[in-house]
C-alpha cells in the first residue's frame with residue numbers, strides 16, 4: 001500500500017505557506033496554458049530580471065571551478081581571485097566537501113568583521129552559524145525554543161509566513177501582536193503588552209518575540225528607540241528575541257537607517273536578553289535567493305544552550321558550501337582601491353536606485369486607485385495595500401480574480417495575517433519598471449470593476 005494522507009502528522013497537514021499557495025499554483029496552470037503571468041507574489045529578484053552582482057558570481061565561479069584561475073588568466077580581477085583563494089584555503093578541500101557544522105571558519109570570521117564594522121561591537125565567530133538562507137536559521141531557532149504545545153512565539157501581524165508555518169510545524173502557538181497600519185505599521189509597546197496579556201490569559205508560555213526589520217510585508221523600518229523598547233519588553237517578560245534583518249540593505253527613505261538589534265542590545269547592556277539575528281544573501285541588492293546563503297548570530301546564549309544549537313545544526317551536517325561562499329562575497333565586498341570596487345559600487349547603486357524608484361511608483365500608483373490605500377514603502381521589497389471589498393468577498397477571492405483577469409499574481413493579506421475586518425494583498429516591488437507601471441494600471445482597472 002502506498003503512503004496515505006492519513007499517515008501524515010497533524011502539524012504537517014496544518015502547516016500553510018501562502019506565498020506559494022493555491023493562487024500561485026493556479027498562476028502556474030495559466031502560464032502552462034500560454035498566459036503571461038506577472039509574478040508579484042514572492043521576493044525573488046532574479047526571477048524578475050535582476051542581474052546578479054559580478055563580484056559574487058566571479059567568486060562563486062572561481063570557488064566552484066578553481067582551474068579557471070589558471071585556464072582563464074585575465075578573465076577575473078585579482079581581488080576576486082584572492083577572495084576565492086582565501087575561501088578555498090579556508091575550506092581546505094573545496095566546495096565539494098562538508099565543512100564544520102557552524103560553517104567554514106574563515107567565512108564566519110568575515111561575518112564577524114562585517115558585524116564589527118557595521119555596529120562597532122565585538123563578535124564571537126563561534127556564535128555565528130552559516131545557514132542555507134535565513135529560513136533554515138529561523139527554523140533551527142524556533143525548533144530550539146518550542147518545547148511543547150503551550151509554548152508561544154510572538155509574531156508580528158502582518159508577518160512573513162515562514163514564522164506561522166514553522167511554529168505550526170513544531171507544534172507551538174503563534175502569539176500575534178498587531179502592527180499599527182494607521183501609523184505606518186509602527187510597533188508599539190501597547191500592542192506588545194496587549195498580546196502578551198492575552199497569551200498569558202490563554203495559558204500560553206511565551207518564549208520569544210520575532211521582529212522583522214525592515215518589515216515584510218509592511219516595509220516599515222524600526223528606529224533605535226523602537227528597538228530599545230522591544231528589548232526592554234523582552235527583558236521584562238523574560239523573552240528571547242529573533243531579529244529577522246534580511247532586508248537591512250533595503251531602506252528607501254532618506255533619513256532612515258538600518259539599526260541592528262545586536263547594536264542596541266549592546267548599547268542598553270541587556271545581558272539577560274538572548275538575541276538571535278538573521279541575515280541572508282537572498283535580499284538587499286544581491287537577490288541571490290537560489291544560492292541559499294545566510295547566517296545567524298546569537299548573543300547572551302549560555303554555553304550549554306549554544307552546544308544544543310551546534311548539535312541541531314550538525315544533524316544536517318553543514319550549510320551548502322556555495323551558499324557559504326556567497327555569504328563571504330556578501331560580507332566582504334571589494335574595498336576602495338581594489339580593482340572591483342567601482343564596478344561593484346555601480347552595480348549595487350543601480351539595483352538599489354531602481355528598487356527605490358519602484359517603491360515610490362508602486363505606493364503612489366496604488367494610492368491613486370479609489371478603494372486602495374497603501375503606506376509609504378520605507379524598506380524591504382513589498383507593498384501591503386489595504387483594499388475595500390464588496391460584501392461577501394474575501395481577499396483570497398480578490399487575488400484569484402485579479403490573477404484570472406489580469407495575469408497578476410499577488411498574495412492575499414490573510415496569508416500574512418491582518419486586523420479583523422480589514423483586507424489586503426501583498427505585492428512585491430520587483431517587476432521591471434515598465435511592467436510595474438502596467439501592474440498599477442491593470443490593478444486600477446480591475447479594482448474599479450471588482451467593486
Ligand SMILES: Cc1ncc(COP(=O)(O)O)c(C=O)c1O
Nearest residue numbers: 043133134135160216280282294
Ligand atoms: C522576512 C524574511 N525572512 C526570511 C526570509 C527567507 O529568506 P532566505 O531566502 O534567506 O531563506 C524571507 C524571504 O522572503 C523574508 O522575507
